Amino acid sequence: MTPAGRRTLERFSPLILLAAVLLLWELVVRLFSIPEFIFPAPTQIAQQFAEFRSALLEAAWKTFWVTMVGFAISIVVGVLLGFLIGSSRMAYQAIYPLMVAFNAVPKAAVVPILVVWFGIGLGPGILTAFLISFFPITVNIATGLATLEPELEDVLRVLGARRWDVLVKVGLPRSMPYFYGSLKVAITLAFVGTVLAEMTAGDSGIGYLMQTAGSQQRMSLAFAGLVTIGAMAMAMYELFSWIEMRTTGWAHRGSQAA
Secondary structure, X not given: OOHHHHHHHHHHHHHHHHHXXXXXXXXXXXXXXXXXXXXXXXXXXXXXXHHOHHHHHHHHHHHHHHHHHHHHHHHHHHHXXXXXXXXXXXXXXXXXXHHHHHHHOOXXXXXXXXXXXXXXXXXXXXXXXXXXXXXXXXXXXXXHHHOOOHHHHHHHHHOOOOHHHHHHHHHHHHHHHHHHHHHHHHHHHHHHHHHHHHHHHOOOHHHHHXXXXXXXXXXXXHHHHHHHHHHHHHHHHXXXXXXXXXXXXXXXXXXXXX
């Protein structure tokens, strides 16, 4: 295969794999005559998209902006907390174990508490999206700062740089690849948190729609909700990947050359 053909194949390999999975999925459902209320076929899910497109779009928009609000809060808190932890060894030793313990708490157990505090509606969704997504951002920013080479820091100190200058002018730019990597993970987690809250304590959104469809054994509509969530998460992932390649291209020169 020529290099051009290989690059074309690599570019379209996700679509080829997706088409193969959908075809296999459809064949398995048809071959074994699996009932729709147990495991719907892709064509049955597509029919639900066509029939309930207005309801799905309305629910998707609600879930999307609630997720974005919680995700924006997680970026602010995650960057500030990561900067604090990564810039101070004492803060790292004191705060990091507590954060690990908090992150280990199942967020499904936190949602009922949020409902008691903030009621049913937007509050639990925004806060759950924040609570489940800020940890990767904090950890990656802290790691990028804490792993700054001692030799580089010593050279900068000899040249007259203060600790603040080292962190802001060298540490933060060096942490940008870590930061974008954490964003791509955190945005998918944020959608998980929003849907979890909507299914537990929501009155609208994709999670609420899926919960209602599941209770009525309308699995095709529930799967349509799953596909919608996956599409939104994938779109945001690709957006951050695009921004990453154009702002931290220096960190990907080796992979681009390959």
